[in-house]
Amino acid sequence: MSVDIDIAGLRPDRVAVVLSPLAELGMALHALAEPGHHPRLQGWATSVTAGLDxxxxxRMCEADFLWRTTFSDLFIPCAGIPGRSTLPGATLAEELDLLDKLTDEQFVDAALEFTCALPYYAHGPATLADPDVRQRALELAASRGPQQVRFxxxxxxxxxxxxxxxxQFLEDCDQAFFAQTWSRLGHQLAADARHKTDLLRRRGLGEALASVSPAVTLHEAAARISVDKLASGHTATGDGGLLxxxxxLGWPxxxxxxxxxxxxxxHYPVGSPELAAPPSVEQLTLRMTALxxxxxxxxxxxxxxxxxTTSELAQLHGMTAPEISRHLSVLKKAGLITTRRRGRYVLHQLDVTVVARLGSDFLEGILR
Structure with a gap:
């Protein structure tokens, strides 16, 4: 499985390695909402959370589905500007100006990505204009609780x-904690961007992508980039660019x-820290068998x-609810998932801290 990018006709000058303060703010919000995904950031997350008014x-909880369940494309708005060649802004304010340039339809569709109501990499109906899609989005939001329905x-x-x-929320986050964080991280990211840009100029796109991650591969003969993920999708640069x-903050x-x-x-992470040791042999055997x-x-x-919910998973995987229930039962017996009830919905979620103890390769694979 992979996400493939068709780069036929892509000019070298249309490939750019650039910083994005807004994208990093999005990752900061994700790390605060899901500290289990980011064990090396627990100290930072604890400090920031303690200092929030x-x-x-x-307000951070009010719309956390934009960064908790998915990483909303709203945090990289330059990609949605017509022409598909716009670069991120040099400052957060400039990037927020780019966010303002998205149409209402683009904004709403990207914000509702967490509902899976619309196809992601294919053309679909317009949410604001299609009453069926609107209703489907509300129904899927309902399984996340009344707060997300209201939003x-x-x-x-x-x-x-x-x-x-x-x-306004993002500007307040910048003032409260992100400006200080960005002043510390910006130098490291700028150095990495310079290194990747140098590789692009001297050795070409293949070398630059290899330095991004072993999961990213350039197939030169096919004019295609493949990103090894537990997901399937495709897109093309067309007459635009590649960022x-x-x-x-985003690893893994x-x-x-x-x-x-x-x-x-x-959007690639810089650095890959080691995780904790695996569990006992008995636990490891049970869990690896389940996986x-x-x-x-x-x-x-x-x-x-x-x-x-079970029904949501059934829809996503094209299976029946009883089939999904059997798989969930195996995962739960192995202690890999937790289950909680919210009103009439029963929600299942992976225990990331348990999975982390199985090893960084598996964790990185499912979170990639």
């Missing part, structure tokens, strides 16, 4: 209001923006990012 902390309703009914709310954006997530009509982006089935591995990919 209650009002900002409440989704506001988003669908008044996009400009939510756009203003999000911009490589480094992140310090190797993100690929391949939304239909947007500029392709590889040996390809369907259960794909289920783990979804449950690592968010809690899902």
């Amino acid at each position: 209650s009002h900002l902390a409440d 989704t309703e506001r988003l669908l009914n008044d996009p400009p209001r939510i756009r203003a709310w999000l911009r 490589l954006i480094p992140t310090s 997530h190797q993100s690929v923006l391949y939304r239909y009509g947007w500029q392709p982006v590889l 040996s089935h390809p369907v259960r591995m794909r289920i783990c990919r979804h449950l690592a990012r968010s809690a899902y």
Whole structure:
């Protein structure tokens, strides 16, 4: 399985390795919402959380599905600008200006990515114009709780209001903690971007991509880039460009923006820390047996990012609910997932801390 990017006709000058303060702020919010994904950031996350005022902390929870369950493309708005060759802004303010340039339709579709109501890498109906898609988005938001239903309703009914709310929220996050964090991380990311740019100029795209991650491969004969992930998708640069954006806070997530009509982006982590030792042999045997089935591995990919109901997983995998229930039972017996009830919904989620103890290769594979 992989995400493929067709680069036929891509000019060398249309490939850029650039920094994105907004993308890093998105990763910062994700790390705060899901510290289990980022064991080396626990000290930073604890410090930031302790320093937040209650009002900002409440707002951070209000729309956390934009960065907790998925990494919303709203954090890389330059990719959605017509022409598909716009670079990120040099400052957070410039990037927020780019966010303002997205149409309401682009904004809403990207914000509702967590609902899976629309196809991601193919052309689909417009959410704001199609009542069936609107209703489906609300139904899927309902399984995440009343707070996300309320936010989704506001988003669908008044996009400009939510756009203003999000911009103000991100500016407040910058003032509260991110500006200081970015001043520390920016130098490291700039050095990595210079190194990758030098490789591009001297040795070509293949060498640059190899230095990004072993999971990223250039197939020169086929004019295609493949990113090895437990996901399938495809896009093309067309007459646009390709962006490589480094992140310090994002490990182990190797993100690929391949939304239909947007500029392709590889959002790659800088550095890969070691994780804790594996569990006992008995536990390891039980857990690895549970994970040996390809369907259960794909289920783990979804449950690592968010809690899902059995029916949602059945729809995503094209299976029946009883089939999914049997796989969930195996994973639960191995102690790999947790289950909780929210109203009439039963939600399942991967215990990332347990998976981390199995080894960094598997964890990186399902979170890539």
